[in-house]
Amino acid sequence: MKILDWYIVKRYIGTFVTMLVLFIPIGIIVNLAEKIDKILANEVPFSEVALYYLNFTIYFANLLFPLFLFLSVIWFTSKLANNTEVIAFLSSGVSFYRFLRPYIIGATIVCAGAFFLGTYLAPRANKGYNEFIFEYLKKNKKDRDTQNVYRQIDTGDYIYVSSFTPRTKTGRNFTWEHFEGNKMTYKMSATRIRYNEEDTTYTLNSFKKRTITENGDILESKAKLDTVFNFDMDDLTPVEYIAETLSTPELREFIAKEKSRGSSYISRYEVTLQKRYSLPVAAYILTIIAVAVSAMKRRGGMGINLAFGIVLAFVFIFFDKVFGTLAEQSDFPPLIAVWTPNILFAILAVYLLRNAKR
CATH class of the missing domain: 2.30.30 (SH3 type barrels.)
Known part of the structure; x- marks a missing residue:
């Protein structure tokens, strides 16, 4: 059984890394094509552009890693099913839950790395990513600066600047x-x-x-x-991205400080904090769904599984954006808003897993 575990874990991690290597350069090319005119017009140094795209890579990978993981699991599990390898595993007396175990091991390895990335490395990358945009890619200096910043810093103390350059x-x-x-x-x-x-x-x-x-x-x-x-x-600092630039311990302290000041942006900060915990959990849930969907050999082959997976990925993104925006723009609790998509997809995962087991 250890051979089976090692075989699937290698395919799990290897396919995920391959997916990142394939899609991140595409993201960079699309982003560069969109911004090349402004980069050339502002005569941005090459070293700054290189650093920006290094930060962009970390930002992009951290933001979309559950979806890359989901599609990669569908891809290689569908190949196993089409090659009748899944049938061979299950025919040897291995239960479906036992077959699922190496996937959970692989998800644990990937999610542990993603959690460290989201807690410490991604915030630093987000800071450089956003500072580059504000410094070089805004239309003019007025757009690069944050306008009319008004903050309560303590009980009875208020500060204001008409513009701020981060x-x-x-x-x-x-x-x-x-x-x-x-x-x-x-x-x-x-x-x-x-x-x-x-x-x-x-x-x-x-x-x-x-x-x-x-x-x-x-x-x-x-x-x-x-x-x-x-x-x-x-x-x-502009409220649009300050929470994204803080490590998780720093963000917790920042939220506590903002609560004492009566800040009106607490919901936005708490959504950012909760997503750092919900995304790794989402990766587990999406892994189970991907295995349940793609472990069966279908008449349409791998294309049907990938199409179904892409539809589910867009539905997940839709729910994540809708509930996140709802928490930021209203009194809807951020904790419930961020975790609702995970709960809904966890229910779907249980349903699909029971049908796949049969």
Whole structure:
């Protein structure tokens, strides 16, 4: 039986890697064809383009690995069925559940690597991927910057910049307002704020501060001021992708901090967090469905199995997008939204597995 396990595990991992090697270059070519005009127009250095597509590869593989895994399992299991190898295995006294065991072993190996990728490597790749887009691929500087960022950083403390450039960590028209209850006690402003990574300080240009007291207002102004603040420049990072750039431990801390600030984007961040756990589980479920669908020899051959698999893959993507958007745009619980597609497909997996066993 160990020979059977080793044979299927090798085919499982080998076909999955082959699927990645085949489809990732296609994704890169399509992406390059779409963006080549902007890359040439902005005279992007080759080293930056190469780094961008390295990050794109990690991003692409992490995003679609359950579907690649699903199609690869259908592909090589259909070949086993067409060559009557599955019938030979089952005729030797091996139960269908025992036949399924090496698939689960292969899924465990792949999902362990994918979980590590999604927890630590993919967030760093996503950061570089999104920074490249904001820096070089937006139509103009105004589009590359994030406009009108307004955040609550603590109880009674609010910051605002009219525009923020993530790559240079620079903001324009910065203001800081402090309230005690419903009353403003002071307000700081600057035409420009820049974060200095070497000493973790902030440089403010055309600094002004107005302190409101019972005896009148106190005004201060300086042409330039170097100071420290109790907020991170990441607090001004565009909400579209900040959660994707944090490792899982960092994302958990970030969500806790945003909850204490009363952020309105908590659902979006929690959807990103839950997907890091749901995708590896989805790979297990899709593996079971793929085996149940393709283990039988059909009149239409491998093409029927692949067609059915592609339809199921699109249905899974549809449910994943619909429920994810529903959680981000409404009060629908992110935990339920992210895991609902897995639950629905797990029910389908049980049904197909029982029929395949017969």
